[in-house]
Amino acid sequence: MTSIQKRSGNTKKSVSFIDKESSKKEKELSIVDNVVPSIKNPISVIPFHNLIIIYGMFKFGITKDVESIMLKSYITSIPIQFIYNYIIFKHLPKKNSTNVNLSLLLISSIFISLVLAIPLHVILVLFGAPIYKYSVKTFYLSLHLSQLIFSPLIILYTLDLNQFTKLFKLDNIYSSIFTNSILSMVLLSLGGCWLGVIPIPLDWDRPWQQWPITLLVGGYIGGFIGSLISLIKYIR
Amino acid sequence: MFKSITLRWITQIIIVLCNLIGLVIFLRGFFPSKIVLPGHNTFSNDSNPFLYDNKPQFDKFILMVVDALRSDFCFSNESNFHFLHNLINNGNAIPFTAFSNPPTVTLPRLKGITTGGTPNFLDAILNVADDNDNSQGLHNQDSWIYQFQTNNNNNNNNKIINFFGDDTWLKLFPHSFNEFEGTNSFFVSDFAEVDNNVTRHLDTQLLNNQWHGLILHYLGLDHIGHKGGPNSIYMKPKQIEMDNILSRLYSYILKNQDTLIILMGDHGMNDIGNHGGSSIGETSAALSLISPKFNVKQKSPLPKNQNFDYYHKINQIDLVPILSSLLNFPIPKNSLGVISKEVLTLWPESQRLKILKENSKQIMDLYVAKHGQTEKYEKWTNLKDGLDEHYELLYEIQQEMTTSATNYNYHDIILGSAILFISTIITIITFNIYFFNVNNINIGLIVFYELFVLLYSLHFHGSSLIEEEHQLWYFFTSITLLYLGAYYFDAFKSVQNMGLYLVLLACVRIIRSWNNSGQKYSSNFNIAYFLTENITLMWILIALTYFVITLAVYVQGGVLSTFLYVYKNFTDAGTLISFICIFVSSTISFSFKILQSYIDGRELPAPARWLLIWILHSYHIEPNTSDIKFKLQEISISVSRLATGFIFGTMFLRIVFGTLRKIRHGTITDICNIITLFLIHQTKQENIPIFLILFISKFIISKLTYKKSLNIDQYILTVSTLILCFQNLTFFSFGNTNSLATIDLSNAYNGVESYDVFLVGLLTFVSNFSGVIFWSLSGLQLLFESSLLRFEGDSKYDLIHYPSLKKSIFWVKNLITLFFYAVSVVNLIGSCINLRFHLFIWTVFSPKLLYFGAWTLFVNILVDLFISWIIIYI
Structure with a gap:
């Protein structure tokens, strides 16, 4: 219990500028709103294109030629992601989206996620991706994954890293992640990719059990499911 | 639950013992001794179907068994x-190409080859643990050895069989051979002597001609496989x-045309030269029947292929009716x-069906005895008189009866599982009551651990998850x-x-990619393979590992303060003595590793030479x-003994002086570090540098x-x-x-002169579980003296300073591991x-049961409880 209490102590300190007279609940809400930019119409940012990309990859025979299809689908997914990022941007709250150079943000979202694929590759290797033989495939995976993860985050936070780090100081980090469609999409993309590795060692000997197809599918589908999960709060 | 710690300990020990007893009872029921038909067979009717022109095809035989002779060693173009x-x-x-039924270990295979049955799985363990054990004898079971000796048409004397080679035969047939000499099959580092001991008898045997059967069992090839793999x-x-040798035997039978030569392997070997499992390489043994009377021309050698597809694939036990x-x-x-088609062609057309009928009569008798008069029996009685029809049915029944599981002893299985349950x-209950009543603990951590154990234990329900457990x-x-x-x-x-x-993550990543594990993927892209290709780098790393661990022994714990001796001018005498002890023991151990590599025929870098x-x-x-190898064997034994003696001598001195001078702090660290030296001594060369990584990981933790x-x-x-995770990760790595x-087995004979079941068993355990033992001891270090690990x-944060808590700390630690083992x-x-009728029960689940038994008995009880107890209370 101690560690939890300590963390909540920190949070209080960092948000002490908030009006002390407002009730506790409102305070928490405003903290979350400050830290996590909310999405105006979450249904319109559901990444249906994830499913299309996965379908397309299997349609064009990823099980036969993993590397070239992964590269081609990555290139194809760039304009799709570009449009998707634009849609996200359009659904950001006003105060976040003003004073931002839209075209620069969109282009940088693609490029930064391209660059971040390299450290992501290192992390994938640290978490067990093969090094020697499958390096190229792993790199393509990190390209895909980095686009799934980083480019929506860049748009959501409009390149404000400080704002993003505040997320980790939140008390109720999981509920704030799972109520935000972009954040829950990103988290479940990661989680889906992580869980995607499970079928590989099974002895079914199917072509889709190759490295890294299941991880790729896990990542894309995970993202889709993640954004659906964030809709639950509206059902309530 | 109960406040008194003594009471807690008593409960805990009772639970641990119950766990062990339950597992043993379960294993006894799961691997029951097999039911075999008693008595010896006779011909089904008086007219003997096997005679050819009123006399047997052959009078005498020479059986030449070459251990682990895989079919491609004989028949491929690389042979x-x-x-x-x-x-x-x-x-x-x-x-x-003869399929040898798993477990592909010599003893069960020999039982199969001689009786024609499928052996019990427990034979595989007996093969490792046998010593003066007469329970495996086959004197009550029908075998072709018995039949050959007693079936004598001309006179009443038994036929004479002489035997030279692997002494497993002598355990199976203690009274059957006239002249014999056994060699022990467990001394795997000897390639030449085991075979010379067999061959030297050939001169007299082939000259005096005083036998009807001659069995030779050569072990050298198997030893080479164990040490260096099939490409050694x-x-x-x-x-x-x-x-x-074959050509010598052949020139003998050219003069004695009534003699048949059988050249065969008892099993094959896998890609790294071991056997025991069920991979295609292990089950594909070679088998050739040789006589100048034969005339069945086939092309040889055949191109090498991955499926070991050479000539007609038969079952190894088919040899029995063939003989x-x-x-x-x-x-x-x-x-x-089942007598194979090729052999049947040696008789004229008219006789073939009669022979096959004799074969099918015998198999059907066995089938009816086990399964009763079922549909298959009906089918057989109404079978048309055709060779193909008979073959079809025979192979069907053979398939069914060789793969079907043995009779389980359900009484023991239920009793054992009830105790375990x-x-x-x-x-x-104890675990949950204890941990959810502890104040000041993160509930998330408890839930995480319980989920982890639950998820892990669920993997036992999938055969491929067991095979790929390292993942x-x-x-x-x-x-x-x-x-x-x-x-x-x-x-x-x-x-x-x-x-x-991040460094810790990198360490884990490196540990993981050190070796291949599992059955599915095997590649050369791992560190161990890389090191065997780059021997200079390997020996630098080995030397570095020895150096770091030795230095850790010297400075990390309490060695310096224990041996500190101040008397007038001799201020440093104690330090010097401890320095010499430690450095000499690691140097000798290092020299032993060099010597061992040389004996194994590995290359050595120049300085090592x-x-x-x-x-x-x-x-x-x-x-x-010229005769250096034999002498080297002796030297390696004495060097290994010297190193082990020095290592344990140093530990003994440290403990004695530490106790006398009442130095508490550092004892655990010292013992762990010194034992680590011994663990390195017992590890394969290419795995030694892992200890460097393990040491770094421990430091970071x-x-x-x-x-x-x-x-x-x-x-x-x-x-x-963390320790549980690292133990298992290291085990598979x-x-x-x-x-x-x-x-x-390559380190199971370090310093052992002759086979001794206890010593060799212990060394086998240590050399296979060295990483696991390392982490068990490291767990104690982390718990009690973690400041020393950080140099x-x-x-004051070290828990060793709270002697009153020792008992309860150790209890909690054991409760946690017990929880893991019990749920698993x-x-x-x-x-x-x-899954007891599952196809993989003998190849996947049974070995896992045995491994798990080893984990429970040796790791959880012996190391984690017993040895740890001694170390803590020394």
């Missing part, structure tokens, strides 16, 4: 059996040697063999590290912690003499848990979880799997009971 190839091309040899540099000369027919005696009662329930452990280790990184290590709080954490020559000189041996030890229960739970094939000296064992036996 060196050139004489055999000529025989096949001339039609004088009938070659087969010794393989070619050994194959040529075997081929030359019966060729040498003319009744087929042994429990045989499931109850003790597990008690463990779970699972890598997955769990990284999840655990991620979880602890976020919630316990504060990895994301400071740059230093982040750096350490100088050291080798120096060792040889100090034993007054010239490096380039101690850094990351700095100042956290005072929240005791949380600390114990964290450390125990050393190249171990859940198959009996990867049990490494910090005494610290219940799932494992559940899955074994559930």
Whole structure:
């Protein structure tokens, strides 16, 4: 219990500028709103294109030629992601989206996620991706994954890293992640990719059990499911 | 639950014992002794179907068994059996690829080859653990050895069989051989002597001609496989040697045309030269029937292929009826063999069906005895008189009866699982009551650990998950590290912690890619393979590992203060003595490793060769003499004994002086470090540098848990979880799997002169579980003296300073591991009971049961409880 209490102590300190007279609940809400930019119409940012990309990859025979299809689908997914990022941007709250150079943000979202694929590759290797033989495939995976993860985050936070780090100081980090469609999409993309590795060692000997197809599918589908999960709060 | 710690301990020990007893009872029921038909077979009617022109095809036989002779060693274009190839091309040899039923270990295979039955799985363990054990004798079971000796048409004397080679035969047939000499099959580092001991008898045997059967069992090729794999540099000369012996035997039978030669392997070997499992390489043994009377021309050698597809693939036990027919005696009662088509062509057309009918009559008798008069029996009685129809039915029945499981002893299985189930329930209750009543502990951590154990134990229900268990452990280790990184290590709080954490992840990654494990993927892209290709780098790393561990022994714990001796001018005498003890023991151990590599025929880098020559000189041996290998064997034994003696001597001195001078702090660290030296001594060369990585990981864990030890229960739970993960991860990274094939015997004879079941068993355990033992001891170090691991000296955060808590700390630690083993064992036996008729029960689940038994008995009880107890209370 101690560690939890300590963390909540920190949070209080960092948000002490908030009006002390407002009730506790409102305070928490405003903290979350400050830290996590909310999405105006979450249904319109559901990444249906994830499913299309996965379908397309299997349609064009990823099980036969993993590397070239992964590269081609990555290139194809760039304009799709570009449009998707634009849609996200359009659904950001006003105060976040003003004073931002839209075209620069969109282009940088693609490029930064391209660059971040390299450290992501290192992390994938640290978490067990093969090094020697499958390096190229792993790199393509990190390209895909980095686009799934980083480019929506860049748009959501409009390149404000400080704002993003505040997320980790939140008390109720999981509920704030799972109520935000972009954040829950990103988290479940990661989680889906992580869980995607499970079928590989099974002895079914199917072509889709190759490295890294299941991880790729896990990542894309995970993202889709993640954004659906964030809709639950509206059902309530 | 109860406040008194003594009472807690008593309950705990009772639960541990119940766990063990339950598992033993379960195993007894799961591997029951097999039911075989008693008595000996006779011909089904008086007219003997095997005679050819009123006399047997052959009167005498020479059976030449070459241990682990895989079919491609004989028949592929890379084979060196050139004489055999000529025989096949001339039609004088009938070659087969013979499927040897798993477990592919010599004892069960020999039972199969002689009786024609499928052996019990327990035979595989008996093969490793046998010593003066007469329970395996086959004197009550029908075999072709018995039939050959007693079926004598001319006079009443038994026929004479002489035997030379692997003494497993002598255990199976203690009274059957006239002249014999056995060699022990367990001394795997000897390639030449075992075979010379067999061959030297040939001169007299082939000359005096005083026998009807001659059995030769050569072991050298198997030893080469165990040591260097199928591509070892010794393989070619050994194959040529075997081929030359064959050619000698053939020139003998040219003069004695009534003699049949059988050249065969008892099993094959896998890609790294081990056997015991069920991979295609292990089950594909060579088999050739050789006589100048044969004329079945086939092409040889054949192109090498991955499926070991050479000539007609038959079952190895088919040899039994083949011998019966060729040498003319009744087929042994429990045989499931079928006479192959090629052999049948040796008789004229009219006789063939009669022979096959004799074969099918014998198999059907066995079938009816086991299954009753079922549909198959009806089918057989109404079978048309055609060869093809008979073959179809025979192979169908053979398939059914060889793969069907043995009769389980359900009484023992139920009793054993009931005991296990109850003790597990008690463990779970104790665990939960204890941990959910602890104040000041992160509930998330408890839930995480319980989920982790639950998820792990569920994997027992999938056969491929058991085969690929190393993947699972890598997955769990990284999840655990991620979880602890976020919630316990504060990895994301400071740059230093982040750096350490990343290095720890990198260490885990390196450990993981050290060796191949599992059955599915095997590649050369791993560190161990890379090191065997780059020997200079390997020996630099080995030397570095020795150096670091030795230095750690010297400075990390309390060695310096223990041996500190101040008396006038001799201030440093004690330090000097301890320095000499420690450095000498690690140097001798290092020299032993060099010597061992040389004996195994591995290359050595130049500086290591100088050291080798120096060792040889100090034993007054010239490096380039001819009979050097035999002498080297003796030297290696004495060097290994010396190293072991020094290591344990140092430990003994340290403990004695420490006790006398009442030095508490540092004892655990010292013992752990000194034992680590011994563990390195018992490890394969290419795996030694792993200890360097393990040492770094241990250091980082101690850094990351700095100042956290005072929240005791949380600390114990964290450390125990980490240790469990690292133990298993390291176990598989050393190249171990859940198959009996990867049990490494290359270090099981260090310093052992003759086979001794206890000593060799112990060394086998240590050399296969060295990483696991390392982590068990490291767990104690982390718990009690983690400041010493950080090279910090005494610290008030070390739990060793709370002697009154020792008992309860140790109890909690054992409760946590017991929880893990108990939940796992219940799932494992559940899955074994559930899948007892599954196809993989003998190849996947049974070895896993045995491995799990080893984990429970040796790791959880012997090391984690017994030895740890001694270390803590010394």
